[in-house]
Amino acid sequence: MRRVTNPPRLRPLRPVAPPAASDPADGSSARIHLGRVFKAESASYFLLLGTTLFLVVFGLVMVLSSSSVDSYLENSGFFGTVLRQGGFALIGVPLLLVVSRLPLKFWRRIAWPMLMVSCLMQCLVVFTPLGITVAGNTNWLSLGGIQFQPSEAIKLALVIWLGMILSQKKDKLDDWRHVYIPVFGVGGGAVLLVMIGGDLGTVMIMAGILFGTLFFAGVRLRLLAVPLVVGTVLALLVAVSSSNRMTRILSFLGTGCDAADGTISAACWQPLHGTWALANGGIFGVGLGNSKAKWSWLPAADNDYIFAIIGEELGLIGAVVVLCMFILLAFAFIRIMRTSPSLQAKVSTAAVLVWVIGQAMVNIGVVLGVFPVLGVPLPLVSAGGTALLSTLVAIGIVLSFARGDHEDAGAAPEENE
Secondary structure: OOOOOOOOOOOOOOOOOOOOOOOHHHOHHHHHHHHHHHHHHHHHHHHHHHHHHHHHHHHHHHHHHHHHHHHHHOOOOOOHHHHHHHHHHHHHHHHHHHHOOOOHHHHHHHHHHHHHHHHHHHHHHHHOOOEEEEOOEEEEEEEOOEEEOHHHHHHHHHHHHHHHHHHHOOOOOOOOHHHHHHHHHHHHHHHHHHHHOOOHHHHHHHHHHHHHHHHHHOOOHHHHHHHHHHHHHHHHHHHHOOHHHHHHHHHHOOOOOOOOOOOOOHHHHHHHHHHHHHHHHOOOOOOOOOOOOOOOOOOOOOOOOHHHHHHHHHHHHHHHHHHHHHHHHHHHHHHHHHHOOOHHHHHHHHHHHHHHHHHHHHHHHHHOOOOOOOOOOOOOOOOOHHHHHHHHHHHHHHHHHHOOOOOOOOOOHHHHO
């Protein structure tokens, strides 16, 4: 038997290196990330579009139900108001789809011209005989036999302009001069033109747009304290300067609404009948088209107080559905803000969020008696052609951001990360 004197040595095992991570340069990680972003943006796009179209169709149904009696008494037939509203919807929905295809750089280019043109039209309202006064507010312009509200165009222009100006000054928002001078100097001047006309409800919505966009843009709260106090004082001065507004404020506080002889003052008539309409609806409502308040008992039943008719005919369930639709709108806006790499898109989306959701909260709050009567419609639902068109265009702008076309040649690197 042979002896093995030198047994072979076993080589030590080499540690096996883990598989190398994918090189960022190959773009695979970027493609995965962009794919997720695309899916999120696509879901937000269709959620916002679907909710908007639902509210428009639902609004046409409720405008038909709430306006049929008054429309007939005005010799316009039972369908006069809803046909007019439907015409604006037929214009507004295709316009929304067209606007949703426009790129980000387009909005940057038209921001200044649109703001200047809308302010010029508002000057025609308050400083020329072309302005028309309705319910104590000079907020309508008549050109060529067509009446519209330039204040709605100013809100739309502010949405675009604020996104553009704050994205340009994103590195200087800690300096009060770069906040106060453009936003409260130029934007506040546009709001002041509407305030001269006396439409305090629209002024409050526009002021909310200014402060809301600054908050979402990351401006420190201490910089907002001074203009907020000044704006509150100005709003109080405007409120007490008008006997019509003071009457509404006093009626909100209950003055004159409990007369000993059982009569109801004119200022208390609308909020009281709005409350009674809601109470009459109960949980399931009295049925679509069966409202009693719309029989000339509730003023502005198809506009400022359409939520009262919804509560009466569709009950608590119908009112909750409307609230859920606006919650879905807010959710879609927030998702688009979170996925937008451009600060301009985020700020403009925040402006539309404050506009649409804030105005809905004010309108519903007025009907519920939380706020005094301010005269703002329920977005996408109430009758009103100018308001419907401007709201649809504003949502179309947000949809253009949700499409994911964030081409921004002049953006800073951190905006596109």
